[in-house]
Amino acid sequence: MAHAYMMGMAERERRIRRSQLRRSHLRKHSNPWDIPEGEFVANYRLSLPLFQQLVDELAPYLRPKQRSTGISTELKIMAALDFYAGGSYQRRVGKDYNLGLCQTAVHKCVAEVTDALNQSEVLLRHIKFPSSTEERRTILKGFMDVFGFPGVVGCIDGTHIAIIRPHLNEEAFFNRKHYHSLNALIICDVNLNILHVDASYGGACHDSHVWNRSALEAHMQSLNEAGEACWLLGDSGYAQRNWMMTPILRTAPDSPESNYTDNHTSTRNTVERCIGVLKARWRCLLAHRTLHYDPIKAGKIVNACIVLHNMCNNARLDVPALDEYDRRRDGQRQPRQPAYAQDVVASRQALVERLWRDRRRRR
Incomplete structure (x- = not known):
C-alpha cells in the first residue's frame, strides 16, 4: 500500500512538472503580435497599437522579467486585460492558450498591472x-x-x-x-x-x-x-x-x-x-x-x-x-x-x- 501511495505521488509530481513545462513553453512562444487584430480586440478590448501604447506606458512600473522562463510585460498586461474584460475569476484567464499562466501567476499579474494603472502619473x-x-x-x-x-x-x-x-x-x-x-x-x-x-x-x-x-x-x-x-x-x-x-x-x-x-x-x-x-x-x-x-x-x-x-x-x-x-x-x-x-x-x-x-x- 505504501508502494502504491509513493507511485501515486510520483505520478502527480510528473503531471505537475509536465504542466509547468507546457506553460513555460507557451509563455516563451506567446506573441501578442501574432494574434489577429479582431481576435485581440475581442479578448483584450484594446487594439494592437493601443496595447503597445499601454505596454510602453506601464513598463516603468512593472517588474522586468528576471529569467528566460519569467513572465514578460506584455503577458502580464494581457492577463490583467483578460480578467478585466471577462468578468470572471482568474481560473478562466489562466487557461487561455495565449498566456500559459497558472491561476496564482495570473493573480499576481492582475495585482501588479492594477497597481501600475493606479500610479498617480x-x-x-x-x-x-x-x-x-x-x-x-x-x-x-x-x-x-x-x-x-x-x-x-x-x-x-x-x-x-x-x-x-x-x-x-x-x-x-x-x-x-x-x-x-x-x-x-x-x-x-x-x-x-x-x-x-x-x-x-x-x-x-x-x-x-x-x-x-x-x-x-x-x-x-x-x-x-x-x-x-x-x-x-x-x-x-x-x-x-x-x-x-x-x-x-x-x-x-x-x-x-x-x-x-x-x-x-x-x-x-x-x-x-x-x-x-x-x-x-x-x-x-x-x-x-x-x-x-x-x-x-x-x-x-x-x-x-x-x-x-x-x-x-x-x-x-x-x-x-x-x-x-x-x-x-x-x-x-x-x-x-x-x-x-x-x-x-x-x-x-x-x-x-x-x-x-x-x-x-x-x-
Whole structure:
C-alpha cells in the first residue's frame, strides 16, 4: 500500500512538472503580435497599437522579467486585460492558450498591472476634470451642441460594484439590495469620457454622501462663487445647488418645469450610457460579477478599468455588445437612491425659463 501511495505521488509530481513545462513553453512562444487584430480586440478590448501604447506606458512600473522562463510585460498586461474584460475569476484567464499562466501567476499579474494603472502619473494623464476655463468651455460647447442644454460641465451618477464581504467595517459596504459593494461616483462628458471617479466609499453610502465629501464638490462651489456659470447634472438623489442641477419632481404637463426636466433627463442620460459602455467593456465591474478583493484593491480595479475605458474611448474602439441578461441583472442589482430634499435655487429657475424660451423660439 505504501508502494502504491509513493507511485501515486510520483505520478502527480510528473503531471505537475509536465504542466509547468507546457506553460513555460507557451509563455516563451506567446506573441501578442501574432494574434489577429479582431481576435485581440475581442479578448483584450484594446487594439494592437493601443496595447503597445499601454505596454510602453506601464513598463516603468512593472517588474522586468528576471529569467528566460519569467513572465514578460506584455503577458502580464494581457492577463490583467483578460480578467478585466471577462468578468470572471482568474481560473478562466489562466487557461487561455495565449498566456500559459497558472491561476496564482495570473493573480499576481492582475495585482501588479492594477497597481501600475493606479500610479498617480497614469491616473492624472487619463482621468482629468477640466482645470482651465478653456477646457470647461470645450465641454460646455459639446453638451450645448448635442443637447441644447447650457452650462453643463459634466453628468454625475453613482454605480455599485459588487465585492466579497470585507473583514473590516462590513456594514459600510452592505447596500440596499443586500449585497456588499462599492458605490463608485462617476462624472463624464458628452463624449462618454470619464472626468472623475471616486470608488473609495461603501455601498451603504448615499450618492449625495459620496459627492458631498468629494474635493471636487468644493471646487465646483468655488467656480460658482467666482462667477463661472457651469454645473453638473445629477438625478434627484443629489441636492440642488447652483453648481448641481437636478430634475424637478411632479411637474405639470407642458409647463416650463416639465420642459426643463425632460431636457435635463435626456442630457443626464449621458452618464448612464457611459457607465453602460464602461461595464460592457470591462465586465468584472458588473454588479452580479463579484470582485473577490478587499475594498481598497477593488477600488483600484475600478480606477484601472476607467483608465482603460478612456483610452479605448479616445481611440474610438467599438463597444462589445452586452447581452440582455447581463444588462438586466446589473440594472436589477443597482440600489435606487431616495430623492434628496430639494432646495429652491434661483439659478435653476432662470435655467427653466431659458430652456422654455428656447423651445418656444424653435416652434
